[in-house]
Amino acid sequence: MAEQNSSRFKGGLPDYLVRHTTFRQMQIFEAIVRLGSFTRAAEELFLTQPTVSTQLKKLTDVMELPLLDQSGRQLKPTEAGEALYRAVLQIFDSLSNLDTRIAGLKGLHRGRLRLAVITTAKYFAPEILGDFWRLYPGVDISLKVANRYRIIERIQNNDDDLYILGQPPEKSLNLTAYPFAPNPLVVMASSDHPLAKESNISIERLAQEPFISREVGSGTRDAIMKLFHEKGLEPNVRMELGSNEAIKHAVVGGLGVAISSLHTLVLEGANGPLDVLDVEGFPIERKWYLAHNNDKELSPIAQAFLEFARATEPVISERMLNLYNQFALRHERACAKSKSD
Numbered sequence: 015m016a017e018q019n020s021s022r023f024k025g026g027l028p029d030y031l032v033r034h035t036t037f038r039q040m041q042i043f044e045a046i047v048r049l050g051s052f053t054r055a056a057e058e059l060f061l062t063q064p065t066v067s068t069q070l071k072k073l074t075d076v077m078e079l080p081l082l083d084q085s086g087r088q089l090k091p092t093e094a095g096e097a098l099y100r101a102v103l104q105i106f107d108s109l110s111n112l113d114t115r116i117a118g119l120k121g122l123h124r125g126r127l128r129l130a131v132i133t134t135a136k137y138f139a140p141e142i143l144g145d146f147w148r149l150y151p152g153v154d155i156s157l158k159v160a161n162r163y164r165i166i167e168r169i170q171n172n173d174d175d176l177y178i179l180g181q182p183p184e185k186s187l188n189l190t191a192y193p194f195a196p197n198p199l200v201v202m203a204s205s206d207h208p209l210a211k212e213s214n215i216s217i218e219r220l221a222q223e224p225f226i227s228r229e230v231g232s233g234t235r236d237a238i239m240k241l242f243h244e245k246g247l248e249p250n251v252r253m254e255l256g257s258n259e260a261i262k263h264a265v266v267g268g269l270g271v272a273i274s275s276l277h278t279l280v281l282e283g284a285n286g287p288l289d290v291l292d293v294e295g296f297p298i299e300r301k302w303y304l305a306h307n308n309d310k311e312l313s314p315i316a317q318a319f320l321e322f323a324r325a326t327e328p329v330i331s332e333r334m335l336n337l338y339n340q341f342a343l344r345h346e347r348a349c350a351k352s353k354s355d
């Protein structure tokens with residue numbers, strides 16, 4: 015136990031805390047409180063659960079008060095735990111600002127870029143990162159891919175430098191967001207689906223088809239449900255899947271139709287086993303948004319990436335237009351062939 019006597023302050027600092035606590039313990043404590051679980055904290059920090067428990071015990075011993083309350087089903091900080099949690103957040107915020115300043119002093123050739131993107135942005139974000147990294151090979155890049163729900167959690171925890179979102183962020187998230195490239199939503203079906211040869215299919219007709227949907231928490235799913243609900247319709251959901259690739263395979267397997275970003279078809283193009291249906295009101299025109307937290311000073315490398323990514327807009331727009339035109343051409347040919355048969 016740390017000694018607590020009149021000499022506990024040295025150089026204006028509480029000596030018992032400086033000598034007996036570590037940033038690592040604070041990091042573990044912060045993760046436990048934020049995630050409400052020892053197991054999830056251990057997973058996030060790549061530690062074993064006994065290590066997490068031991069470090070928490072050491073921190074509790076130094077504070078001489080319980081920090082967590084495990085009564086009931088929820089793990090919550092005690093009053094002392096709350097006070098420590100707030101202090102830890104302030105310390106981490108200062109460290110993060112320090113990191114930004116140091117990276118700035120080192121210039122653009124060193125440092126770290128933390129980017130978190132919404133699931134569907136994985137079809138183009140790594141490519142932009144690759145081009146950027148060729149310009150700045152000394153930069154460490156971390157890319158997190160998660161659905162809208164998880165990205166919002168990361169924004170609230172201030173985990174990353176920049177985010178790519180599929181819709182403008184809510185005001186409460188305190189972000190500056192730049193719209194930067196098209197994200198059209200299209201209706202996909204397997205190329206031998208009977209609707210592939212029809213034109214101007216109504217939404218009412220589409221609502222009758224077995225539908226494969228993304229999981230709760232997906233931004234794409236929210237946009238689709240909004241569309242159906244505005245028309246007073248409900249899609250005929252046969253299956254929910256948490257991955258765009260799994261959805262594409264299910265569509266090819268004839269399990270139903272799906273609505274996805276056209277970006278998900280970029281690698282196979284219009285010659286693959288998936289077709290884009292001609293449905294009224296589609297494609298739904300959406301945009302990607304590059305965003306950063308207003309309270310966080312952007313590091314020079316994050317600023318450089320923001321500008322670099324925004325400058326890729328014409329390339330991405332053209333790619334989407336070309337791809338859409340290829341599907342439209344394929345559709346025209348299929349319709350002409352079915353008439354002549």
Ligand code: PGA
Binds near residue numbers: 161162163180232
């Ligand atoms: P999602 O979001 O990958 O979570 O579906 C993408 C989007 O909002 O377009």
